[in-house]
Amino acid sequence: MSNIIVDAMGAQCPIPVVKATKALNELKEAAVVEVHVDNEVAVQNLTRLAQGKSLEVKSEKVEEAHFVVSINATGEAVAVEENIACIPDQRGNTVVVISSDRMGEGNDELGKVLMKGFIYAVSQLEKLPKTILFYNGGATIPVEGSVSLEDLKSMEAQGVEILTCGTCLDYYNLKEKLAVGNVTNMYTIVETMNNASSIIKP
Amino acid sequence: MREKTLKKVITFNSTTDAIAFEKYCHDKEIPGRLIPVPREISASCGICWAVPVEDAPTVEKSIEDDGIVCAGVYELML
Numbered sequence: 255m256s257n258i259i260v261d262a263m264g265a266q267c268p269i270p271v272v273k274a275t276k277a278l279n280e281l282k283e284a285a286v287v288e289v290h291v292d293n294e295v296a297v298q299n300l301t302r303l304a305q306g307k308s309l310e311v312k313s314e315k316v317e318e319a320h321f322v323v324s325i326n327a328t329g330e331a332v333a334v335e336e337n338i339a340c341i342p343d344q345r346g347n348t349v350v351v352i353s354s355d356r357m358g359e360g361n362d363e364l365g366k367v368l369m370k371g372f373i374y375a376v377s378q379l380e381k382l383p384k385t386i387l388f389y390n391g392g393a394t395i396p397v398e399g400s401v402s403l404e405d406l407k408s409m410e411a412q413g414v415e416i417l418t419c420g421t422c423l424d425y426y427n428l429k430e431k432l433a434v435g436n437v438t439n440m441y442t443i444v445e446t447m448n449n450a451s452s453i454i455k456p
Numbered sequence: 457m458r459e460k461t462l463k464k465v466i467t468f469n470s471t472t473d474a475i476a477f478e479k480y481c482h483d484k485e486i487p488g489r490l491i492p493v494p495r496e497i498s499a500s501c502g503i504c505w506a507v508p509v510e511d512a513p514t515v516e517k518s519i520e521d522d523g524i525v526c527a528g529v530y531e532l533m534l
Contacts, residue, residue: 420502439495439498440492
């Protein structure tokens with residue numbers, strides 16, 4: 255399967271969506287269309303475009319102001335919408351707090367499966383959270399090899415702030431393994447929670 | 457807001473070292489408490505031992521006597 259690269263760096267909505275739609279329609283066979291953009295809102299709009307066409311999509315923040323949205327295209331022509339909606343930033347002021355690698359109490363194996371599903375479901379929200387905080391057992395999730403890494407990277411690319419407790423990473427010897435977002439401290443954790451309009455804690 | 461006073465802050469190389477130091481201080485009834493590392497010292501993270509300056513000599517003497525390894529010692533208003 256080939257990779258088609260679409261450069262939409264520096265372009266504001268609707269240009270990235272228009273360019274991506276054009277690339278999708280020019281495909282003769284199944285391919286991965288990689289759209290490079292420089293802002294989170296473009297990532298959100300491209301993700302919505304792909305999801306609207308039932309195409310698999312993932313995104314990643316490569317560096318500051320450089321995001322890659324990979325759309326797994328089937329090669330079939332996609333309908334071009336007449337009015338491409340430029341929806342403004344889709345982030346709310348909700349904070350998700352993940353304090354364990356398991357969701358709920360009871361069976362541990364089930365708890366891990368539930369947590370994986372929870373993070374996936376958060377990434378599918380119409381209105382993404384502003385921040386996701388990880389601490390204690392939760393700090394073992396945003397690291398290399400984690401089953402939730404792809405979902406977290408995709409949210410980060412859409413502008414969700416991913417913050418992990420540094421004290422916890424240090425305690426679990428995972429400081430070098432952090433694979434998404436940034437390290438934070440107790441003061442920022444408390445302020446983030448205090449400023450949230452609502453907090454979701456699975 | 458609570459009035460700030462001058463504190464001596466001792467940092468460690470790891471979270472585990474800081475937790476071990478808390479236990480050591482409790483056992484020996486050394487004054488002070490564990491707090492998250494203040495932003496003035498490090499933007500990143502960690503926990504450290506904070507003690508009012510007037511109690512600091514007791515702590516510093518124990519550290520020296522028992523050869524405890526610290527990352528740094530600071531004085532600031534907390």
